[in-house]
Amino acid sequence: MVFKAAIAALAASAQLASAFEKPAAPAQGMRLIKSSEEDPGQWIFKEDKYTMVKSKRGRKHYIDITNIEDDFVLERLSAKNRVAAQKAIEYPDTLGHVDEAQSFISSAGTEGPQLGLKHLTSGTEAANRLFKKVQDLASANAAITVEQFPHSDFDQPSVLARIPGKSENLVIIGAHFDSAAGKPSAAAPGADDNATGMVVVLESFRVLAQGGFEPENTLEFHWYGGEEIGLVGSADVFAHYRAAGKTVLSYVNQDMAGYSPSGTPAIITDYTDSDLNAYVKLLVTEYTGQAPNEDACGYGCSDHASADANGFPAAFLFEDFTNQTSPYIHTVNDTLGTIMWDAVERHIQFSIGYLVEASYL
């Protein structure tokens, strides 16, 4: 394949980086995972993935790169000095739509999210139930589209909802809806991780859809499957967006929003965009009344890493410092009773503020 080699050489000289070569699979049906920039990738059996997520606090995160073929993404996942994401705009350092955002925030609450949390389960059933729920909320406005985004490796389609704006440029918020507790058959209620993130995105969507919000930029609400098995759902979605040449102005991730002993959320500073983080800090301070803390969460810790790997500006607002997070996640004890609803409320306030403000970027 001379032609392919020539292209690879060109790409290498342009980026001054050597291409990431995947090791060959030792057997069929195995998955290739990568847990750091330096990690050349390890083939593991699918079932072993579940034991690796037992304790998120102590666990090593990883990204499943089995299906990632884009050299740009593979190189970015291995780059020691990552270049910042390409941005189509500059984020402002003041907020111009506070009254409008506050009027939507005033119609948000935690009653819907509390009810939602009670009825959530994981797996394919959850994917279909969520899809129906989002469709129901979308019926408020005929312009809104809702789709299931299928994944080739697991039966848990992601759900993508879109409130079209005057521009096709995208302002996105996302959360994963799968949960894990050590093995495929384990009961994994996943209340904090990540039913809370899922209902934060749902409530933001409900308020803006039912309130008839007409954004300038297009707003998208994503719920991903397959996060706990190596960010597979979000990797597929953002690979598709990159291949389609979509312009993503900002991606904000919601993963764990309901356990915060300090009462202050944290902006995750690694594998995120520092300019977008400064804007998120402004939004959190305005809409929750609290200056957020900052923390890092490591390689492949959640779906923002998929947006970032595909070259899109990403941010992640986490419930607290990473060492003060819920001790129950990835166990049968990650249940409704442990949820701190004031934390969920803060994330909803921030999310609606973000979506309204960024819709004007």
Ligand SMILES: [Zn+2]
């Ligand atoms: Zn999670």
